[in-house]
Amino acid sequence: MRDLxxxxxxxxxxxxxxxxxxxxxxxKGSAGSKDTxxxxxxxxxxxxxxxxxxxxxxxxxxxxxxxDSNEAMMTKIEQGGSAYDIAVPSEYTIESMKExxxxxxxxxxxVPNLVNINGDFLDLSFDKGNEYSIPYFWGTVGIVYNPxxxxxxxxxxxxxxxxxxxxxxxxxxxxSSREVIGMGLNSIGHSLNVxxxxxxxxxxxxxxxxxxxxxxxxxxxxxxxxxxxxxxVALTWSGQAADMLWENEELxxxxxxxxxxxxxxxxxxxxxxxxxxxxxKFINFMLDPENAAQNADYVGYSSPNEAAWxxxxxxxxxxxxxxxxxEQREKxxxxxxxxxxxxxxxxxxxxxxxxxxx
Amino acid sequence: xxKLSAASKAYLVLIFVILYAPIFYLIFYSFNSGGNMNNxxxxxxEHYKAVFADSRLIVILINTVIVALLSxxxxxxxGTLGAIGIVSIKxxxxxxxxxxxxxxxxxxPDVVIGASFLILFTMVGVKxxxxxxxxxxxxxxxxxxxxxxxxxxxxxNTSLLDAARDLGATKRDVLTRVILPYIAPGIFAGxxxxxxxxxxxxxxxxxxTGNGFSTLSVEIYSMARAGxxxxxxxxxxxxxxxxxxxxxxxxxxxxxxxxxxxxxxx
Numbered sequence: 001m002r003d004l005x006x007x008x009x010x011x012x013x014x015x016x017x018x019x020x021x022x023x024x025x026x027x028k029g030s031a032g033s034k035d036t037x038x039x040x041x042x043x044x045x046x047x048x049x050x051x052x053x054x055x056x057x058x059x060x061x062x063x064x065x066x067x068d069s070n071e072a073m074m075t076k077i078e079q080g081g082s083a084y085d086i087a088v089p090s091e092y093t094i095e096s097m098k099e100x101x102x103x104x105x106x107x108x109x110x111v112p113n114l115v116n117i118n119g120d121f122l123d124l125s126f127d128k129g130n131e132y133s134i135p136y137f138w139g140t141v142g143i144v145y146n147p148x149x150x151x152x153x154x155x156x157x158x159x160x161x162x163x164x165x166x167x168x169x170x171x172x173x174x175x176s177s178r179e180v181i182g183m184g185l186n187s188i189g190h191s192l193n194v195x196x197x198x199x200x201x202x203x204x205x206x207x208x209x210x211x212x213x214x215x216x217x218x219x220x221x222x223x224x225x226x227x228x229x230x231x232x233v234a235l236t237w238s239g240q241a242a243d244m245l246w247e248n249e250e251l252x253x254x255x256x257x258x259x260x261x262x263x264x265x266x267x268x269x270x271x272x273x274x275x276x277x278x279x280x281k282f283i284n285f286m287l288d289p290e291n292a293a294q295n296a297d298y299v300g301y302s303s304p305n306e307a308a309w310x311x312x313x314x315x316x317x318x319x320x321x322x323x324x325x326x327e328q329r330e331k332x333x334x335x336x337x338x339x340x341x342x343x344x345x346x347x348x349x350x351x352x353x354x355x356x357x358x
Numbered sequence: 359x360x361k362l363s364a365a366s367k368a369y370l371v372l373i374f375v376i377l378y379a380p381i382f383y384l385i386f387y388s389f390n391s392g393g394n395m396n397n398x399x400x401x402x403x404e405h406y407k408a409v410f411a412d413s414r415l416i417v418i419l420i421n422t423v424i425v426a427l428l429s430x431x432x433x434x435x436x437g438t439l440g441a442i443g444i445v446s447i448k449x450x451x452x453x454x455x456x457x458x459x460x461x462x463x464x465x466x467p468d469v470v471i472g473a474s475f476l477i478l479f480t481m482v483g484v485k486x487x488x489x490x491x492x493x494x495x496x497x498x499x500x501x502x503x504x505x506x507x508x509x510x511x512x513x514x515n516t517s518l519l520d521a522a523r524d525l526g527a528t529k530r531d532v533l534t535r536v537i538l539p540y541i542a543p544g545i546f547a548g549x550x551x552x553x554x555x556x557x558x559x560x561x562x563x564x565x566x567t568g569n570g571f572s573t574l575s576v577e578i579y580s581m582a583r584a585g586x587x588x589x590x591x592x593x594x595x596x597x598x599x600x601x602x603x604x605x606x607x608x609x610x611x612x613x614x615x616x617x618x619x620x621x622x623x624x
Contacts, residue, residue, distance in 0.1 A: 001539050003611070007546075011431050015424050022420040025413045038570060043580030044587070048412055063570025064414060066580035072564070079476055082486045082568025 035060045037278040040077070040084040042265070043068060045137075047298035054285050060278050077102055083272045085279040091126040091264045094133050095337035103132040104269040110280035113287035120326060121264065121304035125334055133266035134283050137301035139238035140262050140324065140332055141179055142255035144245070149232035156254040159187035162233070163210055171213045172222050172234035177350035178335055179261065180207065180217075183235060184353075186259045193336040197345070204349045208356045217354060226251060237263070238322055239301040246300065253321045255328070262332035264304070381598060388591035405592040415577070415593065421488075422557065422574040423600065429495035430552040436496070437503025437552075438545055442537065444504070445511045457508075463501040468561030471498060476565040486568025494566050495556045502555060503548035510544030511537075543612060550608055557597070 035058075039051075043066040051062050065084075067073040070093040077084060078100065089097060097103050108114060111134065114122075121135045143156040151166045162171060173180055182192030184203035194200065215231070223240060225231040227248045236244075241253040267286065269279045285291060289307035296303035296312060302322050303309070309317045317323055324332070338346065362370070388406070392399035409415055444460075447453045475494045476486075484490055514537070522536045538545075560575040567576055574597065581590055 001534050001542075003614070004538060004542060004545065007549075007611070008431065011427050015427050018420050018424050022417050022424070025417050025420075036570075043577075048414065051414075065567070065570065065572055066577065068580040076476075076565075076568070079480050 035275065035278060036063060037061070037085045037275050037282060038063045038065065038083055039282070040065050040067060040073060040087040040270075042066065042088060045088065045265075045299055047295050050286075050291055050295055053291070054282060057285070058278070058281055060275075060281065062282075074102070077270045077272060080272060083274045084270050085273040085275045086282055087268055087270050088136050088265050089268060090335075091124070091266065092335045092337050094266055094268060095126045097268065097270075098127070098132055099337075102271050104271055104273060104276060105131050106134060106269060106283070107280060110277075111284045111287060113284050116287055116289055116292070116305050116307035118304055118306040120329060124264065125336065126264075127266070133268045134287070135304040136265045136267050136286070137239070137296070137299065138262060138264045138304050139301050139322075140255045141182070141235070141237055141260045142241065142253055142321075143233060144226055144236050144241040144251055144253045145233045146226065146229060146231070146248075146251055148250055149229065156233075157257055159183060159256045159258055161256075162187075162213065162235075164213075167213045167233060169213065169215050170232040171210075172215055172225065172231050173217045174222065174234075174236055175217045175219050177347045179235065180353065181346050181350050182261055182335075183207075186256070189258060192259075192261055192333055193338070195338065195342050200345060200349050204353055207353045211353075211357050214357060217357070239299075242300045242322055255321070255324060255332070257331060259331040259333060262329065262334055264334070265301075381594075384591050385595040385598060388588055388595045390588060405588045406596075408589050409592045409596065412589075415589075418572050418574055418577050419593065419596070421571060425488075425491055425495055425573060426553050426556040429492055429499055429556045430549050432492075433496045433499035433503050433552045434545060434549040437500045437548055438507050438538075438541070440500065441504045441507040441511055442533075445508070460501045460504050463498070464505065468498070468559065472562035472565035475562065479566060486566055487571040490566040490568070491563060491571060491573065494562050495559065498559070498562060499552035499555055502551050503545075506548035506551055507541055507544040510541040514540055546608065546611060550604070553604065554601075557601070 037060050039062060041064070045066075046064075051064060054060070055062055065082075067076070070089050073087060073089060074093055074097060076082060077087060077097075094103075108130075114130075114134065117135055121138060122130055127133045143162070145154070145156060150170065151164075154161045154164055154166070156162070178192075181200070181203060184207040185192050185194060185199065188202060188206050190199050190203065220240075222231070222234045222236055223244055226234055226244045229248070229250070238253065238255070241251075245251050245253060267283050269276060269283075273279055286295065287305065289305060289311055292303050292305035292308035293311035296305075296308060303312070309323075320328065387398065389401050389403070390398050391402035391404065440460075444453060444456050447456070472494070475490070475497070479486060479490050518536060518540070519532060522532050527535065558575060560579055563573050564576050564579070567573065574593065578590055578593065581587065
């Protein structure tokens, strides 16, 4: 019995001590300020130094939380219980968040730095006039490949190269229906947002003819496999590809000319926000060229901030693989919100393709 | 104990190597200056420095430990009393029903528990954060504690209780001087099980974190989207060290209780 009591007391004392330490650390640097801002962002999607800098400049204390999928993020915001002031969803999620009335309009007068954003990234189909969202990062879907492990004539300027017989059992695909079905549609010259059963079946048939080349349909494991030269070709996002190229210089990345997906992660202010003024301050802060450049440098995704481009490494900004030119971008398409019915059909076709493997 | 044959020894070693290899591999590369897990360049502590420089990460680490300790403690108290309660029920049918209900909670998927907690908390109007995480961790730990304490209670000889009562012990004395000391090993085991469950739970915790309060499992999960960076290795190394300390602590506690018991017999 004495042991039990002693252990209990010891645990309580340890907890109390840890509590004090954590409290001290949290209040450090922003003592006395009651102004707080809660940010909900993807994991590893901001340079932590920028948060410190923002706290120093504005005196607002930032609590920063992370999520790993658009859907999970939206569920938590929809359900309430936590007051997020900033979230960073992708474009199709912004559309459905607008539909569900989860967002607060952004007052453009409070974000003068918006002029730094390249015009191509503003006023897009998912949010006309940027009423609710401000660009954060963008990227494309493309092919990352290892020239040493494949035959020379393959450059992946066309999706058709994926069907090359020499790639038998060497191709990895991301496990995501929009990306794979979209690739199938693009490869036969259609939009990746079609709502047409015939075209979808055509794309699926085309994809099924790809099955001999497909080694696996997987997720984040692609990165280590490509980096360690254990895989030859993979369909993936440009940001992920940038990471791989950073770690393994032999790799290369291409976005086929027939067209592909371009995605945007944008900052929004959810309805749950309790500090709308602070949220605007943060958005404006992130649009500052210097901060945007520092963040792009840290995260590795492409920045939409034209003024920041001048501050980035020339090699990075002139790399058309990750910063495609205006003409190249014309070919790229944004995912539209398909609606439940068509999203279900895309998933079914993807499943059909997956079942045809082997 | 019979001596193990060479073959079974080799098998045992193999199993342990397989179990521990990934962890040591991970920790090994947390000292790599190369910045990735491909080849080891040279020894460095920079990833550990990066962890300690990021005060947000440290706060999350501390939060994780606090939640684990407190939820373990509370769950142990509730679970122990619950187990005693279940055993004291005379009606066999009732007792089995309660035990089955307890087991259902253990096997039900974490995702379901997490989602239902999220709905419950938002319906009642509880702000997500420390309290919601603590409550849900206590909730999924209680059935485990019950299960760990129960065997000790069942193996206890009931004549021990009768003897105590005959000697004039009150109900309270019976509980604090006979039952609790006897089942103490089970209680400790329950506490440590609850502790580890709380430390590594992702599915439930993800739903109920909020307002700046997060735990390590949730944080690492979202960090991993950008690929496992060596900072993740460093944190994992730290957590492994903490776990090791806890296990060693547990070892000494259980050794002491044993020697205490031996002394008592003299």
